[in-house]
Amino acid sequence: MKTRWILWTACVIFTVSCGNAQVNVQKNDSMATSSEKPGNFEVQKTEAEWKAVLTPDRYQVLREKGTERPFSGELLFNEEKGVYTCGACGEALFTSDMKFDSHCGWPSFDREIEGKVIKKPDYSHGMVRTEILCAKCGSHLGHIFDDGPTETGMRYCVNSLSLDFEKKTDAQQGTKP
Numbered sequence: 001m002k003t004r005w006i007l008w009t010a011c012v013i014f015t016v017s018c019g020n021a022q023v024n025v026q027k028n029d030s031m032a033t034s035s036e037k038p039g040n041f042e043v044q045k046t047e048a049e050w051k052a053v054l055t056p057d058r059y060q061v062l063r064e065k066g067t068e069r070p071f072s073g074e075l076l077f078n079e080e081k082g083v084y085t086c087g088a089c090g091e092a093l094f095t096s097d098m099k100f101d102s103h104c105g106w107p108s109f110d111r112e113i114e115g116k117v118i119k120k121p122d123y124s125h126g127m128v129r130t131e132i133l134c135a136k137c138g139s140h141l142g143h144i145f146d147d148g149p150t151e152t153g154m155r156y157c158v159n160s161l162s163l164d165f166e167k168k169t170d171a172q173q174g175t176k177p
């Protein structure tokens with residue numbers, strides 16, 4: 001009788017723990033595609049707060065990891081000198097010197113202002129890609145690829161909606177003596 005009781009208990013524990021494991025996997029999956037969690041970033045806002053400050057288009061790209069239509073971005077053909085900042089928190093991410101024409105339909109850069117961009121594996125849509133996020137607020141910028149034509153070999157493919165542009169003269173950038 002005692003053995004039976006132990007077996008039954010073991011069986012229940014096994015079933016319950018398997019059930020939990022299943023739930024945890026599903027939870028992790030949904031967390032990977034959700035941007036509900038503010039995460040460990042310097043700029044902390046709830047999704048409701050982001051929604052209140054961003055346009056719907058920008059919210060969809062920056063916070064829900066959307067992608068704007070190729071060749072639709074305002075900054076795609078921008079050739080002015082200046083700084084590209086995060087469309088969500090305003091942090092400087094790229095400069096005009098880092099931008100190149102990749103013909104891919106999105107603003108492209110061959111490097112970042114050091115430490116301003118976070119890279120994260122992205123397995124969505126059946127592809128293996130590397131997502132790039134603003135290091136200050138965790139907002140989605142785009143993806144990075146290693147097929148760049150410049151000496152860095154990198155192509156930061158960024159949604160125009162994820163960026164703002166601050167025009168600066170050479171003197172303001174401090175590149176002139």
Ligand SMILES: [Zn+2]
Binds near residue numbers: 088090134135136138
């Ligand atoms: Zn940001």
